[in-house]
Amino acid sequence: MLATWSFIFTTCLLLSLFSTKAVATGNEDKSEAREPSCSMKDNAPQNEGAQRPKVAVIGCGPGGMFFLHALAVKRRTLEEAYDAEGLAAFPEVTVYEKASDPGGVWRPNTETEKAGSVNMFGGLWSNSPSIDAEFFDYTFKDHFGGSVPLYLPRAHLLEYMMARVTTVEDIFQHVQFNTQVTWAFYNETIEKFVVETKNLDTEKDGVIEFDMLVWAGGALSELYYPRATHFRLRNGGFKGTIMHSADVVHIDSSIEGKRILLVGDSYSAEDLTLQALKMNAEHVYITSAKRRGTASSTSTWPGNKAESLKCLPTQVIDNGTGLLCSEVEYNYNLGDYIPVEGGESWELKDIAAVVYCTGYDTNMHYLEEDLQHVCYSDEWSAPKGWKSQRNSLTKFVGNVESAEVLSGSKYVCDNMYRHVLIDNPNMMYIHTRTAFFLPEIDAMAWAVAAYVSGEMVLPTAEEMEERNYLDKLDELHIPWHRYDLDSNYKEALMLLYDDDEHWLNTMNVTAGYGDYLREYLSHIVKLIARDQVVGGHGGGWGSYEKLSERGENLVDQLVNEDSSRKFAIVEEETEWRTFRDSDPTPFESIYTGIKAAPLKGHWMDLGDDGDLLPHLSL
Secondary structure (H helix, E strand, C coil): CCCHHHHCCCCCCCCCCCCCECCCCCCCCCCCCECCCCCCHHHCCCCCCCCCCEEEEECCCHHHHHHHHHHHHHHHHHHHCCCHHHHHCCCEEEEECCCCCCCHHHCECCCCCCCCCCCECCCCECCCCHHHCCECCECHHHHHCCCCECCCEHHHHHHHHHHHHCCCCCHHHHEECCEEEEEEEEECCCCEEEEEEEECCCCCEEEEEECEEEECCCCCCEECCCHHHHHHHHHCCCCCEEEEHHHCCCCCHHHCCCEEEEECCCHHHHHHHHHHHHCCCCEEEEEECCCCCHHHHCCCCHHHCEEEEECEEEEEEHHHCEEEEECEEEECCCCEEEECCCCCEEEECCEEEEEECCCEECCCCCECHHHHCCCCCCCECCCCCCCCCCCCCHHHHCCCCCCCCECCCCCCCCCEECCEECCCCCEEECCCCCCCHHHHHHHHHHHHHHHHCCCCCCCCHHHHHHHHHHHHHHHHCCHHHHHHHCHHHHHHHHHHHCCCCCHHHHCCCCHHHHHHHHHHHHHHHHHHHHHHHHHCCCCCCECCCCECHHHHHHHHHHHHHHHHCCCCCCHHHCCCCCHHHCCCCCCECCCCCCECECCCCCHHHECCCCCECHHHCC
16 A cells, blocks of 8 residues: 555654653553654655555645645755655645635635535624734734734635745645535555545546545535524514525625524624624624523623523514524433523514524535544543542532543544544544634644655554543543533532632633633643644644743733623723724734734724725725
8 A cells, every 4th residue: 555654653762743641551540641752754664666645635725725835845845955755755635626716614705606605704804813823934924014903804814824825836736626526435445545526617527546535624514504493483484584694695784773683602693793783783682502602701792782692592473573582401302402491581573684603514425434524532431540630620619520421522533543534544634623723724734744745653543542542631631621521520510600709600800710711722722732743833832741932922812812802891982892892912923923903993993804994984
């Protein structure tokens, strides 16, 4: 097989490129164990007389683009070193993208897009701060010429990404646009992936074999609809507009004076609420079952014209113009949310539109079943006698004994090891699991590029599984994660959630809440830093074991950014203040040290391009 390097594991005394935990055995506490790890550079297979490995990539959104950029950098390094042998063994890559241009979900939605497109609507801005979206090898200073605001319009970020990925070469020469992958499977007889495609322009079908397959189709690749809610609205005769947030092409003045209901309270709900208020909507209701999303944590909205409700639409009222929104709980037997007996409810009048801000599913139906599982995490158990390290909540809940059976991890996939399918290590995935989409995808892309280019060897399957287990134990020490993993711990924390004065319930800015948030953010940044090291990425955030000064600086600023969302508003600011109007002075580039710039005016007065609206710029 051309790519047998994927199964080789050697031991060396280089700096750790993976987590440095060693393999532990038995039922003892394995959290302190350390593993050996090494670079592939000096031990790469020579591939003498062999053809270059052929690699197929599905998708040319950020994942596909960043992967091609990482390979372009690695190829240039070999060229500058006159490494003919390395170049001869360098992989030959083909990217398949069904759209006519790159960018994935970052491309603007337009009237010509097909229904169900997952592209972003025209007026979208970033919800996360620009400090974590900057690239080490092409900074904001390089592109914009200096300082940028803490939050940027979608169009500016897409332009920045596109410029960065073409700094070394025209990566799009490796992309077949308007080409959809219709089926892909692994043929064990010939030990190759077989990829079937259709050219959407010519309707011509193709079949080609590859040594490796990289899925970069995007976690946000298929709209998710709340089917039960949708059924109730349609069957109940709701007369207003019903749509998914991804079907919003642009929010304009037609929304003026109308009342809108959003189902879901995460990032898209937050942004659509602000866009609707900018266009003078009368009121926006943000509804959700648990009221724990980003939009629900927002302390105030411009003009107090939006509110977050812990409920879901359960009945159409007022002859199709109103909705009854009820407090709900999930019924596992029915597989649906049902009203809580004796729970609260709200009669919402004159609702002009319902927008589902319910996110997306991952579409992998074109892969054979054995290749479809992006992340599978089963129930598991901690070692006998396991105890948590002291953390931000220890003094409130003590040392809670872990449940006998723990829930699956959000960040560790049992069937995968650092983006590689354990049963078939030539199948790799570039996919997000955290809210730090761009830096996470970038680091993953570099790590996968290191695997396919032969820079990195992989451990044995047994060692992969052991290291995954150790990573899950690391999560168990962090309250933010353990709440989802451990039913005993969740029960203990619910007492704090029920305390109206405790910061865990109020999420108020306190030293305790800051420590709690920092533990979570540090772990996420360490996961990204680990991929950076594996891939030879130059971000310099540190390692999984210890963040660098730059990595710590990033965590500090992310904690500050969360605090800036919980601002105490003063009366004269009530009509215009949003989280994007936060004071930018505490924030700076982690690469150049340049301070974040203020917006050109109040965010409510800015157009989609970040400039003042025409009637305000005279």
